[in-house]
Amino acid sequence: MNPTRTLVVAGRVLRQLRVDHRTIALMLVVPCVLLGLLAWIFDGTPVFDRIGPALLGVFPFVVMFIVTSVATLRERTSGTLERLLTTPMGKGDLMFGYALAFGLMAVLQAVVASAFAIYVCDLDLQGPVWVLVIVAVADAVLGTALGLLASGFARTEFQAVQFMPAFVLPQFLLCGLLVVRDQLPSVLQPISDVLPLSYAVDAMNEVAAESDPLAGIAPELAVIVAWIGASLLLGSLTLRRRTP
Amino acid sequence: MNHVIDIEGLRVVRGGREVLPNLSVRIPSGSVVGLLGPSGSGKSTLIRAIVGVQVVEAGSVTVLGHPAGSPALRDRIGYVTQSPSIYDDLTVRDNVRFFARMLGAAMDSAERAIETVDLMSHADVLAGRLSGGQRSRVSLASALVGEPELLVLDEPTVGLDPLLRRDLWRLFHRLADGGTSLLVSSHVMDEATRCDRLLLLREGHLLADEPLPALLDRTGAADAEQAFLALVDVAEETAR
Numbered sequence: 001m002n003p004t005r006t007l008v009v010a011g012r013v014l015r016q017l018r019v020d021h022r023t024i025a026l027m028l029v030v031p032c033v034l035l036g037l038l039a040w041i042f043d044g045t046p047v048f049d050r051i052g053p054a055l056l057g058v059f060p061f062v063v064m065f066i067v068t069s070v071a072t073l074r075e076r077t078s079g080t081l082e083r084l085l086t087t088p089m090g091k092g093d094l095m096f097g098y099a100l101a102f103g104l105m106a107v108l109q110a111v112v113a114s115a116f117a118i119y120v121c122d123l124d125l126q127g128p129v130w131v132l133v134i135v136a137v138a139d140a141v142l143g144t145a146l147g148l149l150a151s152g153f154a155r156t157e158f159q160a161v162q163f164m165p166a167f168v169l170p171q172f173l174l175c176g177l178l179v180v181r182d183q184l185p186s187v188l189q190p191i192s193d194v195l196p197l198s199y200a201v202d203a204m205n206e207v208a209a210e211s212d213p214l215a216g217i218a219p220e221l222a223v224i225v226a227w228i229g230a231s232l233l234l235g236s237l238t239l240r241r242r243t244p
Numbered sequence: 245m246n247h248v249i250d251i252e253g254l255r256v257v258r259g260g261r262e263v264l265p266n267l268s269v270r271i272p273s274g275s276v277v278g279l280l281g282p283s284g285s286g287k288s289t290l291i292r293a294i295v296g297v298q299v300v301e302a303g304s305v306t307v308l309g310h311p312a313g314s315p316a317l318r319d320r321i322g323y324v325t326q327s328p329s330i331y332d333d334l335t336v337r338d339n340v341r342f343f344a345r346m347l348g349a350a351m352d353s354a355e356r357a358i359e360t361v362d363l364m365s366h367a368d369v370l371a372g373r374l375s376g377g378q379r380s381r382v383s384l385a386s387a388l389v390g391e392p393e394l395l396v397l398d399e400p401t402v403g404l405d406p407l408l409r410r411d412l413w414r415l416f417h418r419l420a421d422g423g424t425s426l427l428v429s430s431h432v433m434d435e436a437t438r439c440d441r442l443l444l445l446r447e448g449h450l451l452a453d454e455p456l457p458a459l460l461d462r463t464g465a466a467d468a469e470q471a472f473l474a475l476v477d478v479a480e481e482t483a484r
Contacts, residue, residue, distance in 0.1 A: 008345040016333045019370065079329030083386075086295050087346045088318040241313060244258060244299045 001092035009089070009097025013071070014104065023067070027105060031059040031113040032120075039121035049124045052117055053208035054177050056132065057200040059113060060106050060140035066164050068102055068147030073160045076151070081239070091236040099144050099232065106140025107133065127207040131214055135207060138224045139200045145231035146196075152238025171197035176205075196227040248273040248394050248425040249294055254303035256289050263289045264448040267303070271427060271443075276413075276420050278439030279429040280468065286448040287429040288326055291398050294427070295323045308393060319347050322387035326398040328379040330386060332372030336363055339371055340385045349390035357385040360415060362408075377404045384412075395419065395426045401435065413438040436468030444472055451475040 017024060035055065042048045075081045084094065110133045117123040125132065150167055154160040174184065174192040181192050181202075192198050203220035206213045249271035256264040263286045271277050279287050292298035293305050296313020305312035308320055330339045336358060344354040358367050361381040366374060371382050384400055395416075401409045413435075416426050420440070428439070436442055436456050444452040444459075452459050452475060456468060465471035 004348075005346060008342065012331070012334070012338075012342045015338055016331060019333045078331075079325045079327055080331060082297055083323060083325060083329040083343075084346070086297060086318060086321065086323045087343070088315070088348070089346050242297055242299045 001090040001096070002088075005089050005093040006096045006100065009093055010100040010104075013098055013101035016071075017101070017105065024105075027063055027067070027109055028112050031056075031063070031109065032116040034059070035113065035117050035121055039117075039123075048121065049208070051177055052121070052123045053125065053132070053204040054175070054201040056110070056113055056117060056136055057139045057204040058172065058175075058177070058197065060109055060136050061143040061197060061200060062164070062168055063109065064102050064106060064140045064143030065147040065150070065168060066161070067105075068098060068144045069151040069154065069160045069163060070157060072098065072148055072151040073154055073157055077157075082243075085239070085241045091239045092232075094239065095145075095148055095232045095236050098148060099141055099228075102144040103137060103141045106137050106144075109140065110136030123208075125208055126211045127209075127213040131217070132204070132207045135200065135203045135217065135221070138203075138221055138228075139197075142196055142200065142224055142228050142231075145228045145235065148235040149231045149238070152235055168197075171195045174198065175201045177201055196224055199223040246273045247271060248308055249427070250304075250306040251293075252304045252306075254290075254293060254305060255301040256286075256293060256298060257301050258289060262448065264293070267448065267450060269443060269450055269453060271425070272441065273425045274420055274423055275440040276416050276426045276428060276438070277441045277443060278436055279427055279443045279445060280433060280436060280439075280472075281429075281431065281445035283431050285445045287431075287445055288398055290445070291323075291396055291427070291429060295321060295396055319390060320393045322390075322392035322395045324380075324383050324387045324395075324397045324400055326402075328376075328383035330371050330379060330382045333370060335368050335370055336374070336382050336385075337367040339382055340389060343386040344389040347390035353389050353391070354385075357388040360388055361385045362411070377408060380404070381408075391424075393424060395424055397426065397428045399429055399431065401428075401430060401432075433467070433469040433472060442468070444468075444475065446472075446476060446479070449479070451479060 039048045114129055114132050118125055146167055150163040151160055154163055174188060174195055175197040181198060184192055199220040203217040206216045210216055247270040251267060251269050254264055254267040281287055289298060293300055294307060294312055307317055310316050340354040340357055341351060344351065358364055361384050363378065363381055363385065366378065371379055380400060387395060401412055416428060420426055441455050442452060442459060443450060459471050463471040463474040465474050
C-alpha cells in the first residue's frame with residue numbers, strides 16, 4: 001500500500017461520482033424524504049424521537065453498502081480491475097481508496113440528513129451534532145467495507161443488489177430498532193450482540209439521550225471500527241491478482 | 245538476441261479445458277511480434293499468463309528477467325485487454341491521467357499518449373459517449389503512459405477502420421524502433437504482413453514462430469492465411 005495511490009483511487013472514484021448527478025441527489029435527498037415521512041406519520045407521538053436517531057445510523061450504512069458493492073462489481077466486470085492489478089497499485093490502495101471516497105460522501109450525507117432531522121423534523125437530540133456525524137460516518141464506512149466484501153461474492157449486478165437484503169435486513173431486524181435488544185428471544189440476543197449494525201444503533205441512541213455521549217459510545221465505535229478493519233481485510237483477500 | 249519473454253512448458257486449464265497444454269516460446273526484444281490465430285486458440289490466455297493474471301498449472305513464464313506477475317514488472321509492462329478496460333464515466337483525459345498517476349508518470353506523458361492515439365479532439369468527452377474504436381484507443385493510451393518496456397496488446401485493432409488500423413501499426417513500429425518490445429494479438433491473418441515476427445497459435449499449440457517471409461518460404465503458401473491452412477493440414481496429417 002502507498003498513500004499516494006490510495007488517494008489517486010479515492011480521487012478517481014469521486015470524479016466518477018461527480019459526473020453522476022442523479023446518484024448524488026439520491027444519496028442526499030432520499031434519507032431526508034424518509035425521515036420527513038417518518039416524522040409526519042408519527043406526528044404528536046414520541047416514536048420519531050425514539051427511532052429517528054437510529055435511522056440516521058442505518059441510512060448511510062444501507063446506501064453506502066449498495067453503492068459500493070455495485071461500483072466495485074462494475075470494476076471487476078469492466079476489466080479495469082484486472083488491468084489495475086497489473087499496475088503497481090496495491091489491493092489495500094483499492095479498498096481504502098473506495099472507503100475514503102465513500103466516507104467523504106458519507107460526511108456530506110450525514111450532515112444533510114442530521115440537519116434535516118433536527119431543524120426541519122424537530123428531532124430531540126441531547127448530544128452534540130458533531131458526535132452524531134462521527135457515528136454516521138463510521139456507519140457509512142462500515143457499509144462501504146461490507147459492500148466491498150459482498151461484491152467479492154457476486155458475479156453479476158443482479159446478485160450484488162440481492163446481497164443488500166441478505167447482508168443488511170437481518171441486521172436491521174436484530175439491531176434493536178423494532179424490538180429492544182434485551183427483549184429479543186434468547187437465541188437471537190447473542191447474534192444481535194455480534195452484528196455491527198446493533199452497535200451503530202446503540203451509539204446513535206446514546207447520542208440522542210446523553211448530553212456528553214462521547215465516552216459512552218467509545219466501546220460501540222471500537223466494535224464498528226473492528227468490523228470495518230476485518231471486512232476490508234477479508235475483502236482484499238477476494239481480490240486476486242491471478243484468476244482461473 | 246535478447247528475449248523479453250521466455251516461456252517454458254506452460255500449461256493452463258480454464259473451465260476444465262486444457263487451453264494451453266505445453267507451450268514453450270521465446271519472444272525477442274525491440275520488435276513487433278504478432279500472435280495470430282483463430283478465436284478460441286488460446287491467444288488471450290497466453291497473454292494473461294504473460295502479464296501475470298492467469299492461474300497457471302505448470303511451466304515457467306519469465307518476463308524481462310522476472311517471473312511473470314512479479315511486483316518488479318508492474319510499472320514496466322503496458323497491458324491492453326481485449327475489451328476496452330476504461331471508466332465510461334470519466335473523460336478521456338481523466339482516464340489516461342488516472343493510469344498515469346497509478347504508475348507515477350508525469351501528467352505530460354498522459355497528454356502525449358492521448359496525442360499518440362489521435363484523441364486530443366475528444367480529450368474532454370466522457371469515454372462512455374465514444375464509439376467502440378475510440379474507446380479501445382483510450383484503453384491503448386492508458387497503457388502507453390509511463391513508456392513501458394513491453395507492450396502486450398490483445399486484439400487492439402479489432403473493429404477499427406482501415407486508416408486507423410494502418411496508423412496504429414505504424415505507431416507500433418515507431419515504438420519498436422524506440423526500443424519498446426510489442427506482442428500484438430489478432431485473429432485477422434492479414435495483419436501478419438505488419439509484424440516483424442509471427443506466432444501462429446491453434447488449439448493451444450504453436451504452429452509457427454518465424455518472420456512472415458520464412459513462413460511463406462517453408463510452406464510455399466502465398467499469404468499467411470494459406471500458410472496457416474497448410475500447417476494445420478500437416479499437423480493433422482502427423483496426428484493421424
